[in-house]
Amino acid sequence: MRTVFFASLRASSRRYVAAAIAVIVSVAFVVVIGVLISGARAGLMQSDGAPYRGADYVIDAPEGRPSPGPSCCPGTLNTSAAIELIERLGENASGLGRVALPAHDEGGAPLGSGDMRGETTVGPIATATEMRWQKLVSGRFPARMGEAVMHVWDAKAQDIAIGDRIRVGERATATDLEIVGFVESPTTWTQASMYVSWPQYLQWRDHATFHIGSVAVRGDVGRLPEGMAVHPAAEYVTESLARLNNGTDAFALMLLLFASVALFVSVLVVANTFSILFAQRLRDFALLRCVGATRRQVMGSVRREAAAVGLLASLAGTLVGVGLGYGLIPLINALAPRTPMGPPTMPTLWLLGGLAVGLMVTMAASWLPTRRVVRVSPLAALRPETTVDVHQTAGRVQLALSAFLLVTGPVQLGMAMIQGSTVLMVSGGAAMFAGVLLLGPAFVPALVRALGAPLGRYGRMAAENAARNPRRTAATMAALLVGVTLATAMLTGMATWRMAMDKHRDTRIPIDASLTLLNKPVTADLLDDVRRTPGVERAIAVDGTLARITGWDAPIPVLTTREAAQVARDGGAFAHQIEPGTIRLDHDAFRSPHKELNIKPGDRVTVRVGDRQVRLRAILLGGWGKAAMVAPETFAQLTDTSQPHVIWVRAAPGANWLELVDDLDGLADASGAVFEDRLQARAVGNRQLDILTWSALGLLGISVVIALIGIANTLGLSVLERAREHALLRALGLTRRQLRRMLAFEALLLSIMATLLGTAIGVGFAWVGYETFVKRALGEATMQVPWPALGVVFLIAALTGLLASILPARRAARVTPAGGLSLD
Amino acid sequence: MISRMTPGPPALPRSAMSAATQNAIHTTTAASARNLTKTFGRGEAEVHALRGIDLDLPRGRFTAIMGPSGSGKSTLMHCLAGLDQGSGGAVTVAGTDLGSLDDDALTIFRREHIGFVFQSFNLLPMLTASQNILLPLELAGRGIDDAARERARSLAEALGVSDRLAHLPAELSGGQQQRVAIARALLTQPDLLFADEPAGNLDSATAVEVLDHLRRAVRELGQTVVMVTHDQDAAKYADDVISMQDGRIV
Ligand SMILES: Nc1ncnc2c1ncn2[C@@H]1O[C@H](COP(=O)(O)OP(=O)(O)OP(=O)(O)O)[C@@H](O)[C@H]1O
């Protein structure tokens, strides 16, 4: 059989190209996902995971037990045990923590302004250079005691230059630190204002807020002290990220979805290719059986052919995937410069997985067609003309199966929506989609006729042509259907999710930056200056009055406004929708290392302005700064006069926010105002969202390519399969141009049908995903259907169909009638 | 009228094994059918292609089966060759009752005892002529040794296709394809060689060559050949003629 095997492989190589391409693409797809995820992980590792860069393990306090750390900071390590461990590991350990300390400049004046005036936070810098995670912007890292680097945002805000000296700590622990460099921290997790060497940091070990949250360790941990847990570094970062994303590892979900879709599509395309291929060779197999090949021999030969194709294509796919993945990362970085994708480590597991999956997909996809081939009777060789299509329409089993899937799929989807189960969502979606695909041959003819009828002579002819072999037509359509469904579901899901994430953040941080004047009203000049600052989109002055409130020992502005919508990210809801009788406080703004708002949500507080006082219920929200918000009615109870005390600023998108903060802080200093901003938090959040969005778009692009190849593939094969039929048409008087046009119309009809169907199913899936997943994670989400983007998908899909038909149609038209009729 | 060409082509190679096999079997019947019936379809669409055939095919002879179209010639041949099972009755080839064999056993039996030459589509399109000739050995998993190669080469030479051995079937004429098919059928020295309209697609001169080769296989190698045809001229090459009509031998 070896001769037969090799000869068959060689003889059908041109036709196997179709199957091979499908396998190559899906393997490449899996590998690209691996590389991109590895890149995105590296990107996130470089930002949020930066503190654990270069580390093999992370040690932290185990969850769910009484916190071993200092009372200030729950979830941190037992301080002396951690110090002991770090000393033992020496250069291979990097402690991560913070201490809040009083800080004064050289003249003895309190450092900084506003809330944190006279305060700074100090964190340690790793002893080993490779484990230092702070990004040096200028200057150098501290080399000895008495030196420190400062976070560049704080340095700008506090007008500190390299070479300045700062007195940190008080009394016995007071130390003069020379600023020798500026750093930027890629993450807010462990961020401090200043960083010093480890021995220097230990100097404040008895301070109330001194803590060590976790330890990054290079190499072996050795004996683990009591009350500590050890995690592999990469896992630790991923899990922490997942916890940040409301308990959902978005990557894992995306990975699952895309990998299964890629596999599904390729099984479809490969199975399709093989069944057409084998149908064409039915007579060969029959002849082999005549001259004495047993069923098992024929089956073995065919299986080996499939395995060879699968193996070669999988290898090629792996190479292509690695090349594409590594090529895409710089491209994504160039297109979205704020989205750093890191240099990926070679995802060995993905490569091997891709290879195995390619082989398995080919074998699985060839399994059914192979069985059919083997059932061929030797007599088939003797019939003058073997019919190529084994089944023309959907069989009864197929209809029953699709009915079963179309019932169980929606049931699973419904349960997924009720229970919020991602697994049920994916399995239900797959079942339903498979059901639609299986049902294809049953409804495709009617649909294609309905679509083709208004398209004139060619439309009708093409529709008749497509309707005549429903199975083939449905198969051709399937690849594009999958692609469009995926694209639509992804785009809709992403628009919904992104909108929800933005909204989620906007309600929590409605105001970008604020300037608060406690002792005098805001002047029109100051407001003008703020408005003129580059990077300010809008700014408004907010009326208020100074009040004293139980639970906080300093006067604070109490504000009311109807104009918040002009600057607030949440549309002003935080300021407008306040019930009379309540007071809203920004909990975070009142938190400092020394003191905290002594109010719990729902507490009754007394607010006093002059000699009037009102008892109000406290609502703790956040994101607008150190001021209380009340309803106008409440405000009127407190005072008759109101003056502007606060300026709220909305930053322009795309502006240099670092400079903006610097400029506004300058204005605040000059006018004696307190400046607060949430721009850094916003920038970091944007970066995370961008990484996810761009990875998703990258994956989407690949799935579109798969769909394109899939449809070109099946269309090409279907033309090949009908060569004799076309030759007959040509012999009967169809011109070349007419034949080409007919095929183009057919492709167009198919792609439009696939696109319409795919859009409907895709939006449906997105809705299920929204109900199951997004709405649960982010309560405020509303479903967003990005119609313009879907329009683009529609156009691309229709063009894809047309494009895919060009080559096969040309090939079909080139064959002379005589040549076509004598084809075997 | 057809005449033998002179000078004649080289003699067909007769191997030692062939002689030994022939001496070992003392029966004079290569194949026989007893009350063989074959019915296609059911009810309204029922067709009785064979209605009780009793037949003995003598060894070492060239038998032609003749009859009008639809008389059941091909069906009879398929049943005798183990390509199809009859609806009733028994078929015995080389002493083996074909009804007792399952598909695998039947396939192996075909491989070892029966050769085929069809009207068209005789050769696997992806194999060269020589690969096609050697295919039965390949399928049997027997090593293709020099002796087999030599035998294939001399068969090809005798049949006048030795200069076409490296060609694919698509590059051969119809007559050449048929001669390659005969070479393949003769390679294993089958007990029975079936030919269904072997010259049906060929012009008369080429047809003569092909028929002549079949007759020489009977004369020179002692092969048993059964040929289905409805061509009177072709039937003249045969030693015996069996006529069929409406599923019966007449
Ligand atoms: N697979 C089949 N299914 C149904 N009927 C069949 C089948 N094969 C043959 N027949 C019928 O059996 C009868 C005998 O057919 P067969 O092919 O043996 O005729 P034939 O003598 O070889 O004719 P021809 O000279 O045209 O080749 C015919 O009536 C034919 O229609």
Ligand SMILES: [Mg+2]
């Ligand atoms: Mg016949």
